[in-house]
Amino acid sequence: MFISKQMAALGIAISMSAPVFALLPSTILAHTSGATASSVSVSQEEATRIARDAYVYAYPLVLMDVTRIQTSNFAAPTQFPHTIPNHFVHAATFPSDKFKVVIRPNVDTLYSGAWLDLGPEPVVVSVPASDRYFMLPMLSLWSDVFAVPGTRTTGPDRAVNYLVVGPRWRGQAPDGMEVIHAPTRYVLIIGRTQTNGPADFSYVHQLQRQYKITPLSIWSNPDAPPQKWTVEPNVDMTTPPPLLVSRMDAQTFLERFTSLLKDNPPGPLDYPLVHQMERLSIQPGMPFDIDRTPPALRVAIEKGVEEGKAMVKKMGQNDTGVGRKGWIYTTESGAYGVNYRLRAAVAAFALGQNLPEDAVYPSAATDSEGRQLDGAHRYVWHLDKSQIPPVDAFWSMTAYDKDGYFIPNALKRYAVGDRDKLKFNGDGSLDIYIQASSPGKDKESNWLPVADAPFTLMLRLYSPKLAVLDGDWNAPRVTRE
16 A cells, blocks of 8 residues: 555666676665666675665655554544545644654644645645634645645635645646645645634634545546545564654665665656666666675675765754854755755754744754753843844744754643743843743743753744844844853
């Protein structure tokens, strides 16, 4: 169900005689497959580099697919994010500190998630008229955002039906229906509807029930039989997807990658790298078999994959944006073009980031003196009146443990923001207290609890104003008391 049936095995051969090969130990010859196979010379050093770059390029695709399978391998939708293909599943409440499926979740919005499988046929995504801020970003399996129905883009108080079609579709859309062309067979929707605390849940639930996905055959004929899906019994449903991917060896990872490329093809700007990968017999839609490669090539590929793993891990920690006075963030997320390093870093750090026009996510792991944030100390985030985050929607600050998950605390409070009952100072400035113990009853409204352990912070700026996008506004740093 999840991976297309593989094609005939790809043959790999050495086109030089053994004596000559012995004289050239640094040269590897790999055949590319096609109507006419041709041998391409590549050094071990170059093969390692290509394999490393291929891993970085492929990482979001493989991670997204592992996440897709783990979160949609059910007989029926249960609770967010557990669903079946082409069905919304809605979060009824905010995630708790037990939520481990996606790193750095939020408590600003209620999620509405769906995995679209556009292989069998297109689907109709229906959006209600709403006076509430919402967005339904659609991500390709490469993790690029290619459409965002919602308040900012399609406008408030407007009901719309969108026909979402896959890359192979060549049919005719129903009259008056807008077509969204998805670049991959599988599409992730991570819908978010503004939710002003638990008291607001029931109103948001009414809106969520109006987000609908309908296969085109059923839209045209309500009596058509529903789509059927099979639950795969041998799927690891408990290990977090990033950990599952990090455990893959070169063969497992590259075989998964090349299989996925058949229905989720490279983008139109990717061919310079695609052609390099072909020199290692890493080809779209063709099964990869490292056991059939020459020994020297195998060593180079395995080394490159391990270097790619290390690079993704490092980038996920350090390269998800530009440091701006202690906060690290990017205004280039969501649509990455050929910036494969940034795409992999964001996938490793916070899979599913939005376009910057919809949200920007400054993150901090250090205080104003460059020291690691640690709950053994007490911190204050002071904002002058002119420093209050400039947004058209709303903002919040969330604390996470070192692995990117919510920190358990007695208040079950994981974030504070402008929709909370914050106490401002007389001059209009604001102080947020970040510490493990209460700062005192008179300050608890502005308290963001953490544990007595290292932690990180993330700001969420929804519909940020131009001052954020062009860098004129920078968040003040957190100071240790």
